[in-house]
Amino acid sequence: MTRKEPALRLQQIVKTFPGVRALDGVDFEVLPGEVHALLGENGAGKSTLMKVLAGMYQPNEGQIYIAGEEVTMTTPLDAKNQGVVLIHQELSLVPEMTAAENIYLGELPRKSFGRVDWKTLHARCDEILSRLKCRFSSDTVVAGLSIANQQMVEIARALTVDARVVIFDEPTASLTDAEKVVLFDIINDLKAQGVGIVYISHRMDEIFTLSDRITVLRDGSYRGTLVTAETDEDEVTRLMIGRSLDLSRNIKTPELGDVVLEVRGLSCAPSFSDVSFALRAGEVVGFYGLVGAGRTELAETLFGLRRPDGGTILIDGAEVATTSPQDAIARGISLVPENRKEQGLVLTMNCRDNMTLPQVGDLTAGPFVSSGAEIAIFDQYRDRLAIKTPSWRQLVGYLSGGNQQKIVIGKWLSMQPRVLIVDEPTRGIDVGSKAEIHNLLRELAAQGYAVIVISSEMPEVLHVSDRIIAMYHGKITREFSAAEVSEDALVQAISGLGNGTAA
Numbered sequence: 091m092t093r094k095e096p097a098l099r100l101q102q103i104v105k106t107f108p109g110v111r112a113l114d115g116v117d118f119e120v121l122p123g124e125v126h127a128l129l130g131e132n133g134a135g136k137s138t139l140m141k142v143l144a145g146m147y148q149p150n151e152g153q154i155y156i157a158g159e160e161v162t163m164t165t166p167l168d169a170k171n172q173g174v175v176l177i178h179q180e181l182s183l184v185p186e187m188t189a190a191e192n193i194y195l196g197e198l199p200r201k202s203f204g205r206v207d208w209k210t211l212h213a214r215c216d217e218i219l220s221r222l223k224c225r226f227s228s229d230t231v232v233a234g235l236s237i238a239n240q241q242m243v244e245i246a247r248a249l250t251v252d253a254r255v256v257i258f259d260e261p262t263a264s265l266t267d268a269e270k271v272v273l274f275d276i277i278n279d280l281k282a283q284g285v286g287i288v289y290i291s292h293r294m295d296e297i298f299t300l301s302d303r304i305t306v307l308r309d310g311s312y313r314g315t316l317v318t319a320e321t322d323e324d325e326v327t328r329l330m331i332g333r334s335l336d337l338s339r340n341i342k343t344p345e346l347g348d349v350v351l352e353v354r355g356l357s358c359a360p361s362f363s364d365v366s367f368a369l370r371a372g373e374v375v376g377f378y379g380l381v382g383a384g385r386t387e388l389a390e391t392l393f394g395l396r397r398p399d400g401g402t403i404l405i406d407g408a409e410v411a412t413t414s415p416q417d418a419i420a421r422g423i424s425l426v427p428e429n430r431k432e433q434g435l436v437l438t439m440n441c442r443d444n445m446t447l448p449q450v451g452d453l454t455a456g457p458f459v460s461s462g463a464e465i466a467i468f469d470q471y472r473d474r475l476a477i478k479t480p481s482w483r484q485l486v487g488y489l490s491g492g493n494q495q496k497i498v499i500g501k502w503l504s505m506q507p508r509v510l511i512v513d514e515p516t517r518g519i520d521v522g523s524k525a526e527i528h529n530l531l532r533e534l535a536a537q538g539y540a541v542i543v544i545s546s547e548m549p550e551v552l553h554v555s556d557r558i559i560a561m562y563h564g565k566i567t568r569e570f571s572a573a574e575v576s577e578d579a580l581v582q583a584i585s586g587l588g589n590g591t592a593a
């Protein structure tokens with residue numbers, strides 16, 4: 091086989107930020123019609139490398155070649171003109187504008203006298219959206235779309251370009267399984283047309299299903315490129331984090347304490363109905379189900395973000411009405427929400443202040459916030475969660491996506507709530523840190539806290555939970571103890587087929 095000219099090649103790329111050497115001489119190439127996965131821990135430099143490729147960052151050193159020609163790309167438009175399109179990890183849409191306006195941002199089709207040709211615009215956009223099997227029309231304002239649909243708009247934008255290389259930076263983090271299937275079809279279509287694809291994800295299953303080759307970065311350095319068919323997860327993980335992963339649970343299940351939280355016949359139409367369960371101090375209960383099963387809405391109801399329309403919530407045996415998050419926090423219930431945009435990070439504030447924000451009241455010594463105590467809390471969780479930042483002074487907006495997520499988790503863990511609810515806690519988190527977060531959750535339980543983990547990842551639920559509650563269409567279908575659960579039974583329970591009682 092003659093080797094194809096790479097669609098794109100990066101050579102010895104160096105990129106530094108104040109206090110951070112984000113890329114330290116990285117080589118990377120994409121062949122036409124290849125899916126090339128880029129892997130590495132949170133903060134390894136993946137997004138930075140792709141932003142160099144897409145003309146958003148200027149490298150300090152190194153060369154970029156497109157179809158064999160050396161190029162300089164000083165703006166995203168340069169990159170686009172060269173046929174390089176980046177679909178961002180953090181959504182970059184203008185929320186006040188419609189899907190169509192976002193898809194053709196800056197390049198709206200025009201009639202004579204410069205007037206926008208709305209008819210053509212919407213016809214083109216509706217066609218792309220239907221190719222993506224989207225069920226909303228292109229004149230929908232983006233702010234009104236779900237995160238998954240916003241992601242689809244980002245993808246639609248990329249499809250308007252005659253692309254040579256399309257980069258997907260963690261595209262599936264907020265997609266449902268059905269939407270993922272559509273995305274993978276699109277990727278395979280692009281591939282068949284000879285487009286080179288860069289695919290970034292922390293989900294090994296996706297990497298191994300989709301990619302032809304895998305390049306691994308570690309701490310800004312190039313660690314190697316492997317042919318997917320000739321390697322396995324263990325080898326890739328070792329390249330990525332320098333060791334194999336120990337997935338055994340190393341924290342024992344403690345004696346269970348009293349019931350802390352009890353829910354009886356709780357309903358909140360149309361999301362869920364007649365939900366009953368009890369949670370004891372010292373246990374981790376996993377809520378497993380498909381996206382849309384009602385788990386997030388249940389969590390939001392417990393946290394006072396939604397009003398139930400039936401049923402009761404009891405804390406320590408006494409009925410309570412949590413009408414606001416402040417109220418819930420005061421009663422010892424905390425929620426780490428699934429959507430990063432709602433997690434209350436202030437991007438223009440530093441790491442320490444973001445982490446200790448909810449506790450400022452407690453740490454106040456007289457009129458002053460005790461800075462030492464705050465830094466101590468930050469240091470503790472930085473070490474435990476392996477948060478990558480040059481110092482606590484760094485603004486959160488400059489951290490990598492996964493490290494921002496870790497700050498949020500640290501923030502809620504450090505409050506040591508009695509009941510901690512985490513919704514998709516490890517989305518966008520690398521495999522090594524994932525294991526550490528699971529251990530932290532188990533450790534919290536061992537200290538007597540009660541933990542609810544909502545997750546759509548079966549291995550995660552199986553790994554952390556003492557008990558698993560399966561939900562389907564807003565109802566609890568089955569409950570399993572960790573000892574009795576099996577993958578098959580779980581799959582049945584979340585598809586409404588549990589116990590032979592087909593829905």
Ligand SMILES: Nc1ncnc2c1ncn2[C@@H]1O[C@H](COP(=O)(O)OP(=O)(O)OP(=O)(O)O)[C@@H](O)[C@H]1O
Pocket residue numbers: 107108110111112130131132133134135136137138139179478479488489490491492493518
């Ligand atoms: N604009 C910036 N200013 C300062 N530091 C930055 C900036 N962008 C990235 N960094 C730093 O560069 C390093 C690499 O970040 P990058 O976003 O490329 O990581 P990543 O591999 O994409 O991680 P993740 O899996 O968490 O998304 C990190 O230490 C990050 O904090």
Ligand SMILES: [Mg+2]
Pocket residue numbers: 136137138179259490491492
């Ligand atoms: Mg990233």
